Amino acid sequence: MQIKSEHLKSFVSEIFKSVGLTQQNSEIVADSLVSANLRGVDSHGVTRIPIYVKRLRSGAVNPNPNVKIIEESDATLLLDGDNGMGQIVGTKAIELGVKKAKQNGAVYIGVKHSTHFGTGAYFIEQAIKYDLIAYAMSNAPSTMAPWGGFQPYFGTNPYAFGIPAGKNKPIIFDMATSVVARGKIISSEAKGEDIPLGWAIDKYGRPTTNAKEALEGSVLPFGGPKGYAISLMIDVMSGVLTGAGFGPHVNNIYGDFDKSQNVGHFFQLIDINRFMSPDQFKERVDMMIDEIKTAPKAEGVEEILLPGEIELNIEKDRLQNGINLGREVYESIKEVGLEVGVDIETYQTL
Amino acid sequence: MQIKSEHLKSFVSEIFKSVGLTQQNSEIVADSLVSANLRGVDSHGVTRIPIYVKRLRSGAVNPNPNVKIIEESDATLLLDGDNGMGQIVGTKAIELGVKKAKQNGAVYIGVKHSTHFGTGAYFIEQAIKYDLIAYAMSNAPSTMAPWGGFQPYFGTNPYAFGIPAGKNKPIIFDMATSVVARGKIISSEAKGEDIPLGWAIDKYGRPTTNAKEALEGSVLPFGGPKGYAISLMIDVMSGVLTGAGFGPHVNNIYGDFDKSQNVGHFFQLIDINRFMSPDQFKERVDMMIDEIKTAPKAEGVEEILLPGEIELNIEKDRLQNGINLGREVYESIKEVGLEVGVDIETYQTL
Numbered sequence: 001m002q003i004k005s006e007h008l009k010s011f012v013s014e015i016f017k018s019v020g021l022t023q024q025n026s027e028i029v030a031d032s033l034v035s036a037n038l039r040g041v042d043s044h045g046v047t048r049i050p051i052y053v054k055r056l057r058s059g060a061v062n063p064n065p066n067v068k069i070i071e072e073s074d075a076t077l078l079l080d081g082d083n084g085m086g087q088i089v090g091t092k093a094i095e096l097g098v099k100k101a102k103q104n105g106a107v108y109i110g111v112k113h114s115t116h117f118g119t120g121a122y123f124i125e126q127a128i129k130y131d132l133i134a135y136a137m138s139n140a141p142s143t144m145a146p147w148g149g150f151q152p153y154f155g156t157n158p159y160a161f162g163i164p165a166g167k168n169k170p171i172i173f174d175m176a177t178s179v180v181a182r183g184k185i186i187s188s189e190a191k192g193e194d195i196p197l198g199w200a201i202d203k204y205g206r207p208t209t210n211a212k213e214a215l216e217g218s219v220l221p222f223g224g225p226k227g228y229a230i231s232l233m234i235d236v237m238s239g240v241l242t243g244a245g246f247g248p249h250v251n252n253i254y255g256d257f258d259k260s261q262n263v264g265h266f267f268q269l270i271d272i273n274r275f276m277s278p279d280q281f282k283e284r285v286d287m288m289i290d291e292i293k294t295a296p297k298a299e300g301v302e303e304i305l306l307p308g309e310i311e312l313n314i315e316k317d318r319l320q321n322g323i324n325l326g327r328e329v330y331e332s333i334k335e336v337g338l339e340v341g342v343d344i345e346t347y348q349t350l
Numbered sequence: 351m352q353i354k355s356e357h358l359k360s361f362v363s364e365i366f367k368s369v370g371l372t373q374q375n376s377e378i379v380a381d382s383l384v385s386a387n388l389r390g391v392d393s394h395g396v397t398r399i400p401i402y403v404k405r406l407r408s409g410a411v412n413p414n415p416n417v418k419i420i421e422e423s424d425a426t427l428l429l430d431g432d433n434g435m436g437q438i439v440g441t442k443a444i445e446l447g448v449k450k451a452k453q454n455g456a457v458y459i460g461v462k463h464s465t466h467f468g469t470g471a472y473f474i475e476q477a478i479k480y481d482l483i484a485y486a487m488s489n490a491p492s493t494m495a496p497w498g499g500f501q502p503y504f505g506t507n508p509y510a511f512g513i514p515a516g517k518n519k520p521i522i523f524d525m526a527t528s529v530v531a532r533g534k535i536i537s538s539e540a541k542g543e544d545i546p547l548g549w550a551i552d553k554y555g556r557p558t559t560n561a562k563e564a565l566e567g568s569v570l571p572f573g574g575p576k577g578y579a580i581s582l583m584i585d586v587m588s589g590v591l592t593g594a595g596f597g598p599h600v601n602n603i604y605g606d607f608d609k610s611q612n613v614g615h616f617f618q619l620i621d622i623n624r625f626m627s628p629d630q631f632k633e634r635v636d637m638m639i640d641e642i643k644t645a646p647k648a649e650g651v652e653e654i655l656l657p658g659e660i661e662l663n664i665e666k667d668r669l670q671n672g673i674n675l676g677r678e679v680y681e682s683i684k685e686v687g688l689e690v691g692v693d694i695e696t697y698q699t700l
Contacts, residue, residue, distance in 0.1 A: 073455025075425035076624040105423025108456045110625050133591070148654040149645040163586050171586075173579045205648020223573025229523045229657035232638075236513050236521075240634045241483070241625045247638055268618075274426040275460050275591045284590045288582075288597055295499040298555020304498040307579035 001330040020063040032087040040314035086117025101269040110242035120160025121174040135268035145218035147228040150205035157234040166282030173307035177231035238264035351680040370413040382437040390664035436467025451619040459617040460592035470510025471524040485618035495568035497578040500555035507584040516632030523657035527581035588614035
């Protein structure tokens with residue numbers, strides 16, 4: 001089921017409009033989801049439509065949040081996301097933040113009372129257009145034990161950053177702080193496949209290659225105790241400092257339909273122009289990129305990649321050739337569409 | 351050679367005074383080095399005295415830098431470190447930054463034209479006393495290849511952060527973005543020992559357990575391509591954005607005695623009070639700490655540790671019982687002391 005990204009975006013936008021979002025808010029959510037698919041991050045793309053729609057229809061998420069500034073200083077913003085979709089709340093945060101960063105040089109933005117925000121890269125893309133260096137992080141429902149434990153405490157707390165470049169494409173990097181997303185283990189279990197050692201531990205805290213046992217245990221942080229530390233830091237900034245939930249006090253997106261998630265986010269925007277001219281900065285970034293791309297390659301390596309370059313290459317391909325959703329995802333969003341009166345078949349497939 | 355930290359500090363301070371540092375600057379350097387030993391980070395402690403003194407005496411480092419503000423906005427500072435010792439330059443950066451963060455809510459501080467700054471934790475400790483969340487990062491001479499390459503490009507670019515707590519000790523975390531410091535491989539090679547797989551690659555980019563081959567190749571980033579991305583990000587903030595050297599354009603501390611290193615640092619300070627009352631924040635951090643410490647432990651794990659807790663425990667022990675330098679380090683700093691007219695034997699050992 002190959003579909004052009006602009007057609008998919010129109011379809012997704014119609015779905016969210018039909019469950020109560022304004023035109024503008026629907027477009028933001030559609031844009032975020034399809035952007036994830038374009039970049040090859042299908043776990044955060046249109047596959048999320050059924051759960052998002054379910055939460056909106058159950059009243060667990062506010063379709064049109066009134067995002068408010070609660071605290072403000074020259075260099076900081078604290079926002080209440082009014083239990084809106086994280087994509088909408090985060091977009092508002094970036095809009096307010098860009099203004100402040102361009103005025104005052106930089107900003108730190110805390111957000112509480114939000115929900116799953118999709119990919120961090122989506123916000124990074126919005127911000128770096130303004131010659132800003134940008135960071136986006138968020139906490140998430142528990143799936144990862146503290147190092148030495150086995151009971152999930154932290155989420156896979158994503159960390160994303162963006163660095164503008166000149167003649168080269170900007171560097172946009174977006175990662176989970178777990179070795180892999182829990183979704184990959186669910187998918188292995190469904191197929192009856194083993195998982196590689198190092199992805200997860202079982203319910204006794206023992207390393208396991210058994211997907212079922214892993215799901216009863218915990219995913220592992222990337223880089224061992226160092227990744228654990230970074231995941232904790234993200235939860236402190238996104239959850240503890242903002243007044244959002246943290247650790248197991250962030251509610252599950254796939255349950256708790258009578259409760260708001262109270263996810264927290266944290267963004268950072270830095271105006272390059274307060275350090276050096278953006279042109280000079282971009283020349284220096286280009287120099288770093290060129291030096292890395294032309295560095296001698298290890299045996300068996302075809303090309304040295306920059307952080308986020310895999311996603312960039314997929315995006316180039318999918319913008320041109322469309323997005324292949326796979327039958328299962330296609331059917332699931334088709335079904336949701338029909339429930340709310342939007343037929344994907346009327347949107348042109350390739 | 352067990353020695354009380356305060357005696358060691360006096361000795362170290364006298365050494366740096368004797369090579370031209372002011373009393374105040376000598377005390378900063380001594381404090382930073384001995385703090386590293388107290389925390390068990392002996393690689394960044396007094397073992398560095400010989401190379402620091404050598405660079406000062408050769409004129410490669412400015413003993414009493416005039417750290418200047420080059421660019422300034424409400425939320426940013428760009429400083430020129432005047433080729434001073436990183437400990438002195440960084441301390442000045444924190445002093446200026448704390449003032450701005452308390453006034454305006456937060457700050458991002460870039461520093462160029464500096465040198466090796468010791469441990470990031472030293473600056474974190476200074477900043478978090480003021481109810482700030484603090485970050486410290488720095489670039490460093492090349493020892494680590496980009497992911498897929500084998501020729502060193504990035505340094506082991508350290509990343510440190512600090513989070514104030516209430517009844518619990520603050521969380522102070524300080525890591526290299528390599529799996530291990532290159533020094534550990536040098537030490538294995540000296541002893542004729544193998545190194546664990548995963549620490550390094552040889553000059554063809556192949557994983558190796560041979561320390562000698564590893565030293566001809568490159569150390570590996572923690573967490574594979576994710577650690578590579580974080581190391582790159584640190585170099586962009588510390589080196590590219592500040593106008594310092596970056597990648598292989600940072601000069602080697604153990605060579606280039608006719609050149610300044612042009613190391614860059616990047617600090618971030620965030621006033622907790624602009625988000626919530628520091629008391630409330632600390633209660634929430636305590637709650638997170640308590641929940642983690644009492645979480646069920648994996649099989650074979652005696653205690654779940656917080657990021658930086660190992661260093662905290664060593665510090666408690668060494669503050670009470672003194673620091674054991676080991677004969678080799680003791681002899682090397684004794685020798686440097688005698689060269690500049692300071693005799694460690696006159697400082698009380700235990």
